[in-house]
Amino acid sequence: MKRDLSIETKSLRRLFKGIPGKGDVVALDQVDLEVYDDEIFGLLGPNGAGKTTLIKILCTLLLPTEGQALIKGLDVVKRASQIRRIINLVSGGETPGYGILSVKENLWFFSQLYGLPRDFAKDRIAKLVDQLELQDYLNTRMSKLSTGYKQRLNLARGFVNDPAILFLDEPTLGLDVLSARHLRTLVKDWIRTGGKTVLLTTHYMAEADQLCDRVGIINRGKILACDTPQRLKTKVTGGATWKIEITPNLSELESVKSIPGVVGLSTTDNIETGVTTLKLVLEEESVMSDLLSKIRENGSKVLNMGKSEPTLEDVYISLVGTGME
Template identity: 60%
Template sequence: MPELSIETVDLTRTFKGPSNTTVKALDRVNIRVNQGEIFGLLGPNGAGKTTLIKILTTLLLPTEGDAYVAGFHVVKQASELRSFINLVSGGETPGYGILTTRENLWFFSQLYGLPRSIANLRIKELMDKLQFAEYASTRMHKLSSGYKQRLNLARGFINDPKVLFLDEPTLGLDVLSAKNLRQFVKDWVRNDTEKTLLLTTHYMAEAEEMCDRVAIIDQGKIVALDTPESLKNKLERRRTVKLEVRGSSSKFGDLKQFSGVLGVSQSQDIQSEISTLKVLVEDESVISEVISRISQSGSKVISVSKTEPTLEDVYISLVGRGFEESEAQSTTQ
């Protein structure tokens, strides 16, 4: 039996919302992640992913329930836990602007109390592997956002954590840098069976490529949890049909009003004015109705094709919509 690395038991967190309402950011979340796993958290904006990560990294207290990381209770044993974990959030400023990248990493290594020789070795190794050694002596405020993110990631590995949390790690990285980072992180987990990685991402392709298992979270609740493969198999007869449409997609309204349409994701090519719609259907027969609705609205369907189920289709079927803005990126990464 593999050892448990992360466990939550009915984990709940509420916040005060606007005009005295209560927002349930997490609603009785139960997950169990094993050592050696790469585990993905997927869900729309505001689903509760960052809230869960903040609780697991001792930055936020739960309202109810319990959580354990690396065998420590995240509230009762928070200070013991901290040296075994690290967190990197995409888009975060990774240190002090007037310090160089090397000085920033040195600073964080000293917060963890690393001996000089180990710290120096690790800093060099991280700068080499994440490919920013040439900027070792550059002050952080002079780095481009992609290089700041590399520094941010290097900071996450500085204490060689047992459990690493990455909240949208490839945000703002170019295609090659994102690929490089995914490989680096995968190697880090695969080369040591005691490591565990929990990550959130809005890029479905990234989750599919990296994760052993994923949990899909919506409005604070886990709505699915399995390997990407099993989640796809569960879609069974449900099919995603890809339609390329010329003309404004705003005219034909909400296609989800057709019974049998389970979800729609849409992306638009700005230059050619062609929209790509991915329509997840219960049964393919409803597609002819969808096509006539689009034609009646004055737009033109220029191609129709069936696709093999992807993790994104699973997501759309559960959450009811795709990630329009991240779709464009996931196809380029």
């Protein structure tokens, strides 16, 4: 069955003026994207990959340089006013409203910007406050809220007009584990109400894996891959992902990366134990002997190694060539 498109971009390109003499910066490069109704779509990529630029264009905050972006079939350039009725945006790590106003006053203000009828707005705010567990802070000034509660308010603001499409730009940035989990549950519950779409950008692979129906991996303005997390894992990594613990760390990381057959490599250092964990995506397992020789040449000792289940991080490593950390 063919599903309806919520978001569509066609050869979308966005340039920003660069430093004089250095030419323009390509933030988005021929991006073709299709996001469907009832879908949580995740955009994964490092800082500067183009995630926020794409969201800004889709939210009518920024004009594309070339190409086309459509929201429910409406062009973001020509039909912006119609689009604004059906979208909302929540950005992580930002102030969700006026610090001098209470939670209730902030939500009321934004509900009225969307022209919600008084009684409907009251019910909607009461429901959101309940869902986001903000009851105890209803009359608290926004400036007095903790980071977690500010982000809950931010999310409530994003839901206030019950948008058909919600853009979440790194919504769990700066949140503790529990708050982030709570937020993810809310988003999942909301999408189940039907006829909704979420476009989420995140740095956190596990978040995308847990939350998203499909994921697009973006780097330097290009979408490198786009599919369900499961399919991406098998398709891109081919299953050959390895985790090796060594000590001390490799002095020449590049020499390992340059071994033929090493598709991607990321490292995580444990400062307390002095152990470095290498996550590798290999073309084939025969590469392993060259790899172990190179590790020994570097003076490092292998403490533990094993094949691991591919994760979205492995997909990312294999596509971009390095980890996001």
